[in-house]
Amino acid sequence: MKFQGKVWKFGDNIDTDLIIPARYLNISDGSELAKSCFIDIRPDFAEGVSYGDILVAGRNFGCGSSREHAPLAIKKAGISIVIAKSFARIFYRNAFNIGLPIIESEGAVEGLSEGEEAAVDLANGNIESIDNGTIFSTHPIPGFMRELISAGGLVNYIRSSKINI
Amino acid sequence: MPMTITEKILAFHAGVDQVSPGDLIEVKVDMALANDITAPLAIKTFREIGTEKVFDNEKIALVADHFVPNKDIPSAEQVKLMRKFANEHEIKNYFEGGESGIEHVILPEKGLVLPGQIVVGADSHTCTYGALGAFSTGVGSTDLGAVMATGEIWLKVPPTIKIEYEGNLLPGVRGKDLILYTIGLLGVEGALYSALQFSGKVIEGLPMSGRFTMANMAIEAGGKSGIIEPDEVTLAYVAERSASELLILRGDPDARYEKTVKITADEIKPQVAFPHSPANVHPVSEVGDIPLDQVFIGSCTNGWLEDLRDAANILQGKKIARGLRLIVIPGSPWIYKRAIQEGIIETFLDAGAVIGPPCCGPCLGGHLGVLAGGERAISTTNRNFIGRMGHPKSEVYLSNPLVAAASAITGKITASDEI
Structure with a gap:
C-alpha cells in the first residue's frame, strides 16, 4: 500500500479545533467539513490541497476533542496519509477507523520539507523524499491495519470480515 | 501479579x-x-x-x-x-x-x-x-x-x-x-x-x-x-x-x-492557563494586567453546584465591570434548581450576569457566547486552543470559578483574595 504526493507541513500539538473548528460541527458530511479543514491556521489548505497529498506534522497531532470530523475532514480534503512524530490517542484510533492512514516517524518529519514530493510504503514502513532520494525507515503498519485502511475503515472491515455481530 | x-x-x-x-x-x-x-x-x-x-x-x-x-x-x-x-x-x-x-x-x-x-x-x-x-x-x-x-x-x-x-x-x-x-x-x-x-x-x-x-x-x-x-x-x-x-x-x-x-499542595497557588494551551500555566498572582471582555463560569469541568457557590460567594453584593459579559451556565437542571433555592442565581443576576440553560455553552465556540476577533475571556472550561471559543484571533484564559468571578468584578484577571 503506497502513497505519493506533495508535503503540507505543520508543527507540534495541532489540535482538533485547528483541524476543524467546533463552529462547523453542526454538520457531519465529510466533503462539506473538508472545505473548512485548517481554516483558522492555513486558510489556503482546503483550496490548495491536491488528491494524494501528504500531511506532515510534529508531536501530539490531533490532540483535544474526540471529534471524528477531524480525520474525516483531512481525508475528504484529499490527504492520502498523515506522518507525525506522535499522535494523540483518540485521533489515532479515529483515523484508522475511518480509513485515513497515519504513521509515526521522527526522522521523516525532520527531513521532509513543505512542498516537496514524498512517498510512503505502509507495508515496509519506508518514507521517501522523491526530490533527493532520502529514505526514512519506520515501523511498518501491520497487515490487519492495512486491511482496515483498504476496506475504507472499521465499518467496511467489520462487514467484510468474519467478525460476528 | x-x-x-x-x-x-x-x-x-x-x-x-x-x-x-x-x-x-x-x-x-x-x-x-x-x-x-x-x-x-x-x-x-x-x-x-x-x-x-x-x-x-x-x-x-x-x-x-x-x-x-x-x-x-x-x-x-x-x-x-x-x-x-x-x-x-x-x-x-x-x-x-x-x-x-x-x-x-x-x-x-x-x-x-x-x-x-x-x-x-x-x-x-x-x-x-x-x-x-x-x-x-x-x-x-x-x-x-x-x-x-x-x-x-x-x-x-x-x-x-x-x-x-x-x-x-x-x-x-x-x-x-x-x-x-x-x-x-x-x-x-x-x-x-x-x-x-x-x-x-x-x-x-x-x-x-x-x-x-x-x-x-x-x-x-x-x-x-x-x-x-x-x-x-x-x-x-x-x-x-x-x-x-x-x-x-x-x-x-x-x-x-x-x-x-x-x-506538595502547599506550593500550588490558584493557576491561570494562558493562551493557547492548558499547560501554559502561571500563578494568578503573577499574571500582570490582562483586561477581559467576557467571563464564562460553567462546563463539564466547572459547572457543578460547588463551583457556582464559589463564584456566588465572590460576587455577593458586587457588580461586574462595565462593558464585560459574565455568562454563567449551571451543569444540570438539578444544579440550576438548587442554585435558585440557595439564592445563588439571584446573586449572579444582581451582579449583572447572563444565565444560560444547562448545556456546554460557549466552551467550544459554537453557541451562546462566541468571542469576536481580538476579544479576551477567562473561562472555567478545559481548553484554550486557538479559536476555541470563537474567532481565531480571540484569546481564552482558564481558571477556577473563584478567579473567574473575581475577574468579572474588576474586568481583568484577578485573584479572588483581592476582592
Whole structure:
C-alpha cells in the first residue's frame, strides 16, 4: 500500500479545533467539513490541497476533542496519509477507523520539507523524499491495519470480515 | 501479579484474571455515550454495520448538550436524527430539553455511572467518570457506533502514572488548580496513552466536584483516562443516586506504576492557563494586567453546584465591570434548581450576569457566547486552543470559578483574595 504526493507541513500539538473548528460541527458530511479543514491556521489548505497529498506534522497531532470530523475532514480534503512524530490517542484510533492512514516517524518529519514530493510504503514502513532520494525507515503498519485502511475503515472491515455481530 | 485499579477494572470486564500495560483486550462496556455532535456519525456507523438492535437500550446514553437549544437548522437536524434513533431503539437514557444538561454532569448525577464500570463516550471528556473510580475514556463516533452494536470494545491496557498530592491546600485553591498545575508539570502529552491516577491526602479531602474537575482534564495531558480510587466521599455520592450493587476496586499496595510524581499542595497557588494551551500555566498572582471582555463560569469541568457557590460567594453584593459579559451556565437542571433555592442565581443576576440553560455553552465556540476577533475571556472550561471559543484571533484564559468571578468584578484577571 503506497502513497505519493506533495508535503503540507505543520508543527507540534495541532489540535482538533485547528483541524476543524467546533463552529462547523453542526454538520457531519465529510466533503462539506473538508472545505473548512485548517481554516483558522492555513486558510489556503482546503483550496490548495491536491488528491494524494501528504500531511506532515510534529508531536501530539490531533490532540483535544474526540471529534471524528477531524480525520474525516483531512481525508475528504484529499490527504492520502498523515506522518507525525506522535499522535494523540483518540485521533489515532479515529483515523484508522475511518480509513485515513497515519504513521509515526521522527526522522521523516525532520527531513521532509513543505512542498516537496514524498512517498510512503505502509507495508515496509519506508518514507521517501522523491526530490533527493532520502529514505526514512519506520515501523511498518501491520497487515490487519492495512486491511482496515483498504476496506475504507472499521465499518467496511467489520462487514467484510468474519467478525460476528 | 499486583494490579492498579485501572488494570483490575479492565481485567474484570475482559473476563480474565490478569492484565498488564500493553495488553490488547476486548472488554464489555457498561455505558456508551454520545452527544448531539458525535451521535449522528455514530448512528451512521451503527446503521452501516447493519445490526438491527442496539446491544442494550439501558446501557446507551444520548445527550443533547453541545449546540442546544438548537442553534440553527443543521444543529436541529442533528438532534432530530438522534431523537429519532433514540425512539426507534427505545434508548432509556435519552436526554433533551428540560431533562438534559451537560452529559458529564448529568450521568453521575442520575447515578448512571458507578465505580468499577467501563464507560466509553464519543466525547473526549468522558474521562470525567474516573472521579467515581470507573474506567472511562473518549472514543470517536465509529468506535461508539460499533459499541452500540456489540457492547464491546478493544482497548490497549494503559500504563498508570500516579500523582500523589500531599500537604494542604492553600485558601482559594481548588481541584481545577491542582489539575492545571499538574498539566503544566507534565505537558499536554505528558500522560499520552496513560491512565492518570490522582491520589494522596489532598485528594481524599476533595469533594466530588473537585474530583470530577481533575479527572475531566486528564485528557488535556494526553491521558487515556483519569482515575481516583473510590473512598467514603465517592460512596456517599453514589449512595444518594443509585441502589445498584457496586464493584469497588482499589489498586494493590505493590501495584506497578510507570511513574509516580509527588506534589506538595502547599506550593500550588490558584493557576491561570494562558493562551493557547492548558499547560501554559502561571500563578494568578503573577499574571500582570490582562483586561477581559467576557467571563464564562460553567462546563463539564466547572459547572457543578460547588463551583457556582464559589463564584456566588465572590460576587455577593458586587457588580461586574462595565462593558464585560459574565455568562454563567449551571451543569444540570438539578444544579440550576438548587442554585435558585440557595439564592445563588439571584446573586449572579444582581451582579449583572447572563444565565444560560444547562448545556456546554460557549466552551467550544459554537453557541451562546462566541468571542469576536481580538476579544479576551477567562473561562472555567478545559481548553484554550486557538479559536476555541470563537474567532481565531480571540484569546481564552482558564481558571477556577473563584478567579473567574473575581475577574468579572474588576474586568481583568484577578485573584479572588483581592476582592
